[in-house]
Amino acid sequence: MSLLNLLVGIDTEGDNQWDAAARANQTFDNIYALPRLHALFARHGVRPTYVITHPVATDRRSAEVLRGLLAGGDCEIGAHHHAWETPPCSPDDVRRHPYASMLPSAQFDAQVEALTGAIASAVGARPVSYRSGRFGFSAQHVSALERHGYLVESSIAPLFNEAHKGGPEFVEAPLRPYFLSYDNATRPGTSRLLEVPVSAALNRRLPRTLQYLYARAPRPYTTKRMLRALRIVRMRWLRPSYSSLADMVGLARDLARAGEPVLNLLFHSSEAIVGGSPYNRTQGELDAFCERLDMFLAYATRDLGAKPATFAEFRDTHVRARPGER
16 A cells, blocks of 8 residues: 555635625634644644635734744645635625636736735745635646746546536546646646645446546436435545545545545635534534544544645655656
8 A cells, every 4th residue: 555645625714605795794713713623633643734815814813823823833824716805806706706717817817926925924935735716726727826836736626517507627537646737627737736636536436437427417416416315326525524424434445445645635614613614503513523523534644544744745745756757
């Protein structure tokens, strides 16, 4: 079994960004509570990457919290791009809630410049890791991200498809990290930007053709709910608000057995407080979330022997292990 790395990427943003009113009137209670979450990571030696939005970077108290975490030397601060609230943007952008892939190239480039500068000012270090809000990444973004100094991208999830909503389609993306192409986000290419996909896969082995049919099914939400209810097939994610502990453990075990080099776990910072998201609305739900997360991290580090790393640390390891690749 090859060396397995454990990455934890936290989309670090204002409270309850699923709600239009909350997006229009930002609060940051979940950011102020991050030290409690960070203490849970520390118990397992986990080295999280907090990818932060422009409003978080420009909120004085949030920046102070993040500087304190970064000073501990056991995390990374990256960039989380919300296309609707990163300048230059308009009130109409907040209302439309666009994917970054919908932006004109010049606006995307200007927003990345603004976001990168705000984060550097907030924490004293330029970010090199990037994730697009709503997974709104496009291959057309690769050149701009390279120009602004980014080395790691983590917006892609295999079998993810929101084309029916005007969003991205990453159905045929691999699980294994790869250097991105300039013209196809799901194929390896010649850029210096390493894609580290979010860990997600079906709960049973199927030929690729059937996996792609599942991901591109018509009426996707209804179809997938039916397939799940009938216990035919379902998606498993390393997302503790989406997946049960059993599903996360099963997915991680299958990836380790297949020789995959990375477990890439995702959630939002606002999921770690009561009422900060649609998921953990009560103290009981939050306690269950924290228990799933705690038990999964213990399993990954102890039973699977996964080595915790930040996004940038993983890229360094990946490049050293494959000197001919880049």
